[in-house]
Amino acid sequence: MKDAELIIQTNYIVTVNSEFDILKNHCLIINQGIIEAILPNEQTQYTSNTIVDKTKHIVMPGLINAHNHAAMSLLRGYADDLPLFTWLNEHIWPAEGKWVNDEFVYTGTQLAIAEMLKGGTTTFSDQYFFAEDCAKAVDQSGIRAQIAPPVIDFPNNWAKDAQDHIQKTLSLADQYKSHDRIQIAFGPHAPYTVSDQPLTDILELSKQHNLPIQMHIHETEFEVNDAMEKSGKRPIERLKDLGLLNSNLQAVHVTQLNAQEISWFAEHNVHIVHCPESNLKLASGMCPVFDLLEAGVNVCLGTDGAASNNNLDMFSEMRTGALLAKGVSKNATAVSARQAIEMATINGAKALQMDAKIGSLEIGKQADLCIIDTQSLNHAPMYNIASALVYNTSAHQVSDVYVNGVCLMQNNTLLSIDEPSLMQTVLSWQDKLSQQ
């Protein structure tokens, strides 16, 4: 018998491999954080000091939240029921000017990470100021992240101009180049906040340093109309002319797309991060996911920040993403449960260029996974596992979470974050922000 560091026995494993195999009564054999074998629970090839019995549970790849502003969790519920530009200009940007600093980002990111881990998210992509404090929180918590520090033309509490943002990003990329869970990317905020020269610089540097680019694009009709009035060009055409449409680009939102733009995305292998709940709440518009998938474009899912969602629940995002696609396309087969799970796992891994390591439970990949307790009324009866996960699972039914084979939540208790002490710190921020 061979020794394994960890064996997780299950009722079902949703592999999210290319066949979308769902294995009944199988176990994961994990060594040095990597899945070494997947065998029937009764296997006799491996033994371990740590055999975890999850035979009343579903195990699936950890969810990948491909767009977040983690620290904005401290602004959850700060301004609601407003359209994007009123929300940003009149509420969020003034509050950020007043409150955002290193401590705000560290605590806000910890809060976001705790919520995400509890809901089965094992990887997220972030875009926010004081990115070094986000990285510190990620490093300490054990979660995996792509950190895309923002680039904006205008001064803010973190950086004075676009070049300053770019230099800070490069220095973080250097600092974390050997980190096994942190990847740095460029995060130019949006076409309306970043001018051509910094975008050209980012494109060159992203090639030189092999860094992905994540950007809000065509989030609203107003953004597109405004650009047309000012320049006669839709922002996506401007980005295409600058050379930014390529497989390094993660385009967030894209609620306004014509047929030409969909075919450019397909041709240039641009990845789309769909944020259905944020788009609905800010009434930004709806991403034509069905048309994009039909055109062969990779679409994944993000929550956006908790200030515009107002949660970081990827189970809810899968469900909303599937339901919205059906409603918008008037086609009940649009975004099936299987496709929603793929969008929240392997498609996110592809967009973040992490699919060699994560996104599915397959031999040789990192053991990034979440475990769902199915012993409750809302899971009975269960005829179809994928459908149960998308249409009738709540985030709080995630019982255990592993990243790199390390247990970060065990039987609903976070192991790397002191939840009561975090709660205290968050409430002291709430007091400060309430007083104004």
Ligand SMILES: CSC[C@H]1O[C@@H](n2cnc3c(O)ncnc32)[C@H](O)[C@@H]1O
């Ligand atoms: C670039 S750091 C984040 C910056 O973006 C603001 N923001 C948060 N959510 C959105 C969104 O949906 N669209 C555009 N900008 C957003 C955030 O408040 C920060 O200032």
Ligand SMILES: [Zn+2]
């Ligand atoms: Zn965003």
